[in-house]
Amino acid sequence: MRLRLWTSLALPALAAACSHAPEPAPPSLPPTPVESPAPTPMPAPLGAAVISYGGEMTQGGWIRGTLPNGTVRATLDGEPFPFGDDGEFFAAFDRDAGPLAKIVAVRSDGSSIESEIDISPRDWPIERVNVARTPGGEPTEAFMKIRQPELDRIAAARDLRTGAEGWRQDFIWPVKARISGRFGSQRVYKGGEAGAYHSGMDIAGGAGTAFVAPADGVVILAAEAPFSLEGNLLMIDHGNGLNSAFLHCSEILVKLGDHVTQGQVIGKIGMSGRATGPHLHWSLKWLSARLDPLLFTGPME
Numbered sequence: 001m002r003l004r005l006w007t008s009l010a011l012p013a014l015a016a017a018c019s020h021a022p023e024p025a026p027p028s029l030p031p032t033p034v035e036s037p038a039p040t041p042m043p044a045p046l047g048a049a050v051i052s053y054g055g056e057m058t059q060g061g062w063i064r065g066t067l068p069n070g071t072v073r074a075t076l077d078g079e080p081f082p083f084g085d086d087g088e089f090f091a092a093f094d095r096d097a098g099p100l101a102k103i104v105a106v107r108s109d110g111s112s113i114e115s116e117i118d119i120s121p122r123d124w125p126i127e128r129v130n131v132a133r134t135p136g137g138e139p140t141e142a143f144m145k146i147r148q149p150e151l152d153r154i155a156a157a158r159d160l161r162t163g164a165e166g167w168r169q170d171f172i173w174p175v176k177a178r179i180s181g182r183f184g185s186q187r188v189y190k191g192g193e194a195g196a197y198h199s200g201m202d203i204a205g206g207a208g209t210a211f212v213a214p215a216d217g218v219v220i221l222a223a224e225a226p227f228s229l230e231g232n233l234l235m236i237d238h239g240n241g242l243n244s245a246f247l248h249c250s251e252i253l254v255k256l257g258d259h260v261t262q263g264q265v266i267g268k269i270g271m272s273g274r275a276t277g278p279h280l281h282w283s284l285k286w287l288s289a290r291l292d293p294l295l296f297t298g299p300m301e
Contacts, residue, residue: 051103051115053091058120060184060292062092064168070107077101081287082161082240090167090240093119094289095184095197124197125185133189143228150227157221157235158243158285166215166238169262171296174214174246174282175269177205179300181281183292200245200283201293207278208250209269213260214282214297217244222252230281231273236260247281248272 053065067074067087074083076091083089093101101117139147181202187195205211213236220243221235232249250270260266271278284291 049107049111049113051105051113053089053103053115053117056295057093057117058295059093059097059122060095060290061119061295062090062286062291063117064088064090067105068107068113070109071105072108073106075104079287084168084240088168090242090286092242092286092289092291095122095124095292097289122184125182127185127187129187129189131190133191133193133195146228150230153221154233154235154245157237160220160237161241162218162220162237162239164217164237164239164259166213166217166236166262167240167242169215171214171293172212172262173203173297173300174244175203175205175209175211175280176300177203177209180204180279183283183290183294199290200247200281202279202281203269204277204279205269207270210253210265211246211267211269211280213262213264213266214244214293215262217260219254219256219258219260219266222254222256226272229274231275232267232270233273234267236266241287243285245281245283245285247283248275248279250278 049068051065051067053063055061055063055065057063065088067083067089069087071083071087074081074089081089081091091103097119099119099121101119103115103117105113107113179201181198181200183199183201184197186197189195215238217236217238219234220237221233223230223233227233230245230247232252234246234249234252234254236244236246238244246267248270249267249272251268252266253268254260254266269278269280275281282293284293284296
């Protein structure tokens with residue numbers, strides 16, 4: 001009896017010892033917020049798709065203007081040309097340019113804007129000579145050994161990009177005197193053979209007369225010794241592919257790399273190189289196009 005009593009009393013105690021109280025539920029957490037994706041910024045509108053310009057739209061002439069906002073590349077008749085960070089540009093037309101030119105501006109969004117320009121023809125002064133062209137005009141090998149390095153220097157100078165801003169200015173005459181030779185004039189010999197046209201403006205100032213920079217620029221060539229044809233040659237970069245050349249100087253008063261300002265005296269007139277008398281030959285070129293200086297300055301007053 002004692003044993004049964006102990007057993008009956010011990011079982012409830014064992015059951016109590018093995019029982020577990022239920023664990024409390026973990027506290028509920030607030031839901032994790034789901035972040036919305038940031039909105040994709042929309043590109044700013046590029047503005048009006050217009051190429052604006054003005055100038056001398058004729059053979060040997062030029063224009064200045066503004067390209068559309070966002071322009072990253074511009075071409076004239078398929079050839080790329082430089083322009084300013086503000087979209088301002090300069091472009092020009094060769095002496096023998098055709099009747100129509102086309103500017104294309106490509107923008108950062110891939111769109112392109114076109115503008116066609118009517119180029120008026122010029123009545124160039126042509127002198128017809130009733131004699132055959134003198135034979136033997138081809139340069140000799142000995143001459144080309146001298147001449148080719150000169151041509152290479154001129155080409156290398158024209159390839160320089162100095163960041164000059166003179167192309168934005170209205171040009172002035174480098175010197176005022178009698179005009180003795182006009183841009184674009186040409187001889188046609190008996191039989192119809194044409195000689196090379198005159199590539200600049202000849203100004204017959206007296207020997208030693210000072211001449212000035214027609215616009216701001218940087219000196220890209222200042223001959224240390226006379227070239228075979230040009231004599232003492234001075235070249236100024238006006239920026240964006242536009243440059244001036246001054247031939248036959250008696251003296252050059254600036255040096256390579258100098259920054260010059262419009263109206264600054266840069267040289268003196270002479271007859272060095274192939275010249276029959278003292279005069280200043282002033283030529284202008286934009287990229288590969290030869291230009292008429294008279295269309296930059298207007299007539300002398």
